[in-house]
Amino acid sequence: MLDLTYDAPTPKVIAGAKHDWELVIGLEVHAQVASKAKLFSGASTLFGAEPNSNVAFVDAGMPGMLPVINEGCIALAVKTGLGLNAQINLRSAFDRKNYFYPDLPQGYQISQLYHPIVGEGEVLVELGAGAGEKPTARRVRIERIHLEQDAGKSIHDMDPTMSFVDLNRTGVALMEIVSRPDIRGPEEAAAYVLKLRQILRYLGTCDGNMQNGNLRADVNVSVCRPGDYERYQETQDFSHLGTRCEIKNMNSTRFIQMAIEVEARRQIALIEDGKDVVQETRLYDPDRNETRSMRSKEEAHDYRYFPDPDLLPLEIEQAWVDDIKASLPELPDHKKARFISDFGLSDYDASVLTAEVANAAYFEQVAQGRDGKLAANWVINELFGRLKKEDHSIENSPVSAAHLGALIGLIKDGVISGKIAKDVFEICYTTGRDPAEIVETEGMKQVTDTGAIESAVDAIIAANPAQVEKAKANPKLAGWFVGQVMKATGGKANPAAVNQIVAAKLGS
Numbered sequence: 001m002l003d004l005t006y007d008a009p010t011p012k013v014i015a016g017a018k019h020d021w022e023l024v025i026g027l028e029v030h031a032q033v034a035s036k037a038k039l040f041s042g043a044s045t046l047f048g049a050e051p052n053s054n055v056a057f058v059d060a061g062m063p064g065m066l067p068v069i070n071e072g073c074i075a076l077a078v079k080t081g082l083g084l085n086a087q088i089n090l091r092s093a094f095d096r097k098n099y100f101y102p103d104l105p106q107g108y109q110i111s112q113l114y115h116p117i118v119g120e121g122e123v124l125v126e127l128g129a130g131a132g133e134k135p136t137a138r139r140v141r142i143e144r145i146h147l148e149q150d151a152g153k154s155i156h157d158m159d160p161t162m163s164f165v166d167l168n169r170t171g172v173a174l175m176e177i178v179s180r181p182d183i184r185g186p187e188e189a190a191a192y193v194l195k196l197r198q199i200l201r202y203l204g205t206c207d208g209n210m211q212n213g214n215l216r217a218d219v220n221v222s223v224c225r226p227g228d229y230e231r232y233q234e235t236q237d238f239s240h241l242g243t244r245c246e247i248k249n250m251n252s253t254r255f256i257q258m259a260i261e262v263e264a265r266r267q268i269a270l271i272e273d274g275k276d277v278v279q280e281t282r283l284y285d286p287d288r289n290e291t292r293s294m295r296s297k298e299e300a301h302d303y304r305y306f307p308d309p310d311l312l313p314l315e316i317e318q319a320w321v322d323d324i325k326a327s328l329p330e331l332p333d334h335k336k337a338r339f340i341s342d343f344g345l346s347d348y349d350a351s352v353l354t355a356e357v358a359n360a361a362y363f364e365q366v367a368q369g370r371d372g373k374l375a376a377n378w379v380i381n382e383l384f385g386r387l388k389k390e391d392h393s394i395e396n397s398p399v400s401a402a403h404l405g406a407l408i409g410l411i412k413d414g415v416i417s418g419k420i421a422k423d424v425f426e427i428c429y430t431t432g433r434d435p436a437e438i439v440e441t442e443g444m445k446q447v448t449d450t451g452a453i454e455s456a457v458d459a460i461i462a463a464n465p466a467q468v469e470k471a472k473a474n475p476k477l478a479g480w481f482v483g484q485v486m487k488a489t490g491g492k493a494n495p496a497a498v499n500q501i502v503a504a505k506l507g508s
C-alpha cells in the first residue's frame with residue numbers, strides 16, 4: 001500500500017508596500033467527460049464537427065423534450081471520484097441553474113448544486129523536483145465533483161454585423177471538480193491542474209486536452225496576512241481568509257500562474273491603499289498580463305436553483321460502485337512508487353516515466369528482466385529526446401519497446417559498447433531494423449579479444465615514439481593512446497580493456 005506523507009504548505013509570499021502577504025487559491029476544474037454521447041441526449045460529442053450538426057432536440061431546448069441520463073457518463077464520474085479517493089454518493093440529484101445566454105437555449109443548465117455525485121477526496125501534488133531532488137508533497141483536498149451540462153458557443157468574429165451560435169457543445173457532460181482553498185502559490189496551482197489531468201488521463205475519464213478546452217479551470221484567488229491561513233485551517237472558518245476573485249476559464253497552466261500572480265498583486269495594492277477587494281468574476285488578458293472585471297459575483301440564489309422536475313434523483317448501487325472500483329487501473333502515485341522500488345529509479349526518473357500511462361507501459365516493457373536504471377536512461381535520454389525533436393508520441397515510436405529492450409540487452413551482455421549502441425539506436429530509429437541484426441550485419445560487435453586490442457595498441461605506440469616518452473613522464477597523457485586505439489578500431493574496442501592494456505604497455 002502506498003504510504004503518503006504530506007509536507008507542510010510553503011506559501012508564496014509577496015511583499016507589499018506595507019506588509020508581507022500570502023496567497024490562497026482554490027480551483028474549480030471543468031473536465032469534459034470522455035463520452036461519445038452527451039449527458040442527457042444521444043447526440044455526438046465529436047470535436048470539430050460541422051457547426052450545429054450534433055444537436056438533439058433536447059439540446060436545442062425544444063418544448064416538450066425530456067432529458068434521459070447517460071449511464072456511461074455517471075460511470076465515468078464515479079470512476080473519477082474513486083480515482084481521487086473520494087466519497088461516492090449513492091444518491092445525488094440534478095438541479096436547474098437558471099440564466100439567460102444566447103447559446104443556452106433551455107434557459108438553464110442542468111447541474112448538481114445540493115447533492116453532487118462525488119463528495120470529499122484528495123490529490124497529492126508534488127512540487128519543485130528537479131533531477132536529484134526530492135519533491136515537496138502537498139495535499140489538496142477535493143470538496144466535491146458534480147456533473148453538469150456544458151453550454152454552446154457564441155461566435156462574434158465571423159461577420160461584422162451578426163453573431164452566430166453553435167450548439168454542438170450544448171449538453172456535453174462536464175465534471176466540475178472543486179478543490180478546497182488549499183493551494184498556496186502559482187506553481188502549486190499549475191502542478192495541481194497537471195496532476196488532476198494526469199489522473200483523469202490514466203482513468204480514461206477525460207482526455208485532458210486543454211487546447212480544445214476539454215480541461216479548463218476557474219481560479220479563485222485571495223490574499224491574507226501570515227498566520228491567517230493557519231487560523232482558517234484550524235477552524236475551517238473562511239472569515240480568516242481574504243475576499244476572493246474568480247478568474248474564469250483558464251486553459252493554460254502557464255497563464256494560470258501568471259494570472260494568479262498579477263491578480264494577487266492587484267488585491268494587495270487595493271488593500272494596502274485602504275480599499276476593499278470586491279468579490280467578482282474576472283478574465284485574464286495574457287497580452288496585457290492583467291485581469292479585468294467581467295461581472296460581479298453572483299450567488300446561488302441569483303440562479304434560482306431548484307431540483308430539475310424532469311429528472312428523478314439519481315440512485316446508484318454500492319455493488320455497481322464496487323465493480324467500477326475493481327476496474328480501476330494502477331494510478332500515477334502507485335505506479336511511481338512501484339517504479340522506484342522495483343526498478344531502483346530516482347524520484348525524478350520515475351516521475352518522468354509515469355507522466356503518461358503509455359510512456360510508463362513502454363518503459364516497463366523495455367525494463368522487464370533488465371537493468372532498470374539503464375533502461376530508464378535509454379528511454380528518457382535517447383528515445384524521449386529523439387521523439388520530442390520530431391514531435392512524435394510514444395504510440396508511433398519508430399523504435400519498438402522490444403527493440404529498445406534488445407539493444408539494452410546487447411550493451412549489458414558486452415556485445416556492443418554504450419557508444420556503439422547510440423549508432424545502433426540511430427539505425428534502428430530510422431529503419432526500424434532489429435538491433436541484433438544491425439550489429440551482426442554492420443559488423444558493430446565490440447572487440448573484446450585482447451590479442452586484437454594489443455596489436456592495435458602496439459601499432460599506435462610504434463608510430464608515436466615522442467608521445468610515448470611524454471606519456472611515460474605524465475601518465476595523464478595515456479588517454480591520448482586510448483583515444484587513438486578507439487579511433488583505429490572504429491569505436492568497437494572494449495574501452496575497459498583498452499585502458500588496461502595501454503596502461504600496462506606504457507608502464508604507467
Ligand code: ADP
Binds near residue numbers: 027
Ligand atoms: P461559489 O459557490 O461561490 O463558487 P465555493 O464555496 O463553491 O463558492 O468556492 C468556489 C471555489 O473557491 C472553491 O474552489 C474554493 O476552494 C475557493 N475559495 C473559497 N474561498 C476562497 C478564498 N478565500 N480564497 C481563495 N479561494 C477560495
Ligand code: MG
Binds near residue numbers: 028
Ligand atoms: Mg462554484
